[in-house]
Amino acid sequence: MLNMFDKTKLPAYILRPTYIERVSPFIGKGLIKVLTGQRRVGKSFVLYQLIDEMLSRDPRTEILYINKELHEFRELRDGDELYEYVSERLKSGVPNALFIDEIQEIKGFEHALRSLLAEGRCDIYCTGSNAELLSGELATFLAGRHVEIQIHPLSYGEFLRFHGLTDSRESFLRYLRFGGLPYLSAIGLSESTAFEYLDNVHASILLRDVVAREKIRNVDFLETLLDYIADNVGNLFSANNISKYLKAQHIAMPVPTILSYLAALQKAFIVRKARRADVRGLKIFEVGEKYYFEDLGLRNAARGQTTPLELGKLVENAVFLRLVERGYSVNVGWLDGAEIDFVAEKDGSRLYVQAAYLIADEATAAREFGNLERIDDNYPKYVVSMDETIGKTDRRGIRQMNLREFLLADLENR
Secondary structure, three states: OHHHOOHHHOOOOOOOHHHHHHHHHHOOOOOEEEEEOOOOOOHHHHHHHHHHHHHHHOOOOEEEEEEOOOHHHOOOOEHHHHHHHHHHHOOOOOOEEEEEEOHHHOEOHHHHHHHHHHHOOOEEEEEEOOOHHHHHHHHHHOOOOEEEEEOOOOOHHHHHHHHOOOOOHHHHHHHHHHOOOOOHHHHOOOHHHHHHHHHHHHHHHHHHHHHHHHOOOOHHHHHHHHHHHHHOOOOOEOHHHHHHHHHHOOOOOOHHHHHHHHHHHHHOOOEEEEEEEEOOOOOEEEEEEEEEEOOHHHHHHHHOOOOHHHHHHHHHHHHHHHHHHOOOEEEEEEEOOEEEEEEEEEOOEEEEEEEOOOOOOHHHHHHHHHHHHOOOOOOOEEEEEOOOOOOOOEEOOEEEEEHHHHHHOOHHHO
């Protein structure tokens, strides 16, 4: 085996330089680099790019690559077998780099990684499709010795590049409809083909990363819950609200069960939660939160329609995804009874965003701009909508932007 890994066997890929830039400061450092994210968002291909990056820095680097989704690694079932497999293949006198794809499939992997890290014989990278990797296993055994880089579906800019499209209303509607799973660029964006793929991915994630891993018993309720979330994107709700809704449908489901199912969906990165917070001090409220889908296409696969009402939900979901993808911590703002769709914070700075399908009349404008006008600080404030023609783009310091422009903008340097 060439360099323990035949680079010529790497599949072709389209660069996603944002993630290489995020990992780059940690290459060669005594930290385990963990790439997390929903299945099929391209974590494996980011690993391939990292392999090329490391070999370009030092061609002597010995690459050891393990992909638990491949048949040849089926015998690596636990941490002891993993440690033995890796130890036998590390080379002396040259740099070694270990890459493990879908590491959560190896029981007790954290024990092997802890020992390998302590020995300092290899630079370690791994991917995982469950958020509990960091909140549980790794956090317990490797506190302070790992760094997480979250991999997301394609941003709108990446979607254009992967599909060979130019920015236009038609291209953007395709993005809202089909979402950002990278493999769609290989199979095309015809309605039937794309949604057959999205339906299969949706089912696979639910069964493997939610039902099987979390030992979910009531699969029908899980699907009902996911449909409820899809229908309520952009709405504040709580487990109590869901319980009351279910009772009206003659379905009895205790609140603790609802909370556990919501947590399972978040662990698998299917949905993300934005909690309600007071704008003045960002105090987190215990009641009221919003849920957004990690991928727009998978959300639409669950709903199966794109009406104007649905488009309004997709607009808000798309804004949320852009903020998260740029590394912001995102909450729903609350100020004297008025809701601010998003309060986003990063590196000690903040920005506020109101998202709307269209600013169709003065009443809508007064509501969207008015909520932001209540905020008396000088952080950037945006009203984002799908209006193609934006007239007056600044109102008392609040910038109105077309959604496509917002999703392509460098928010940190505006």
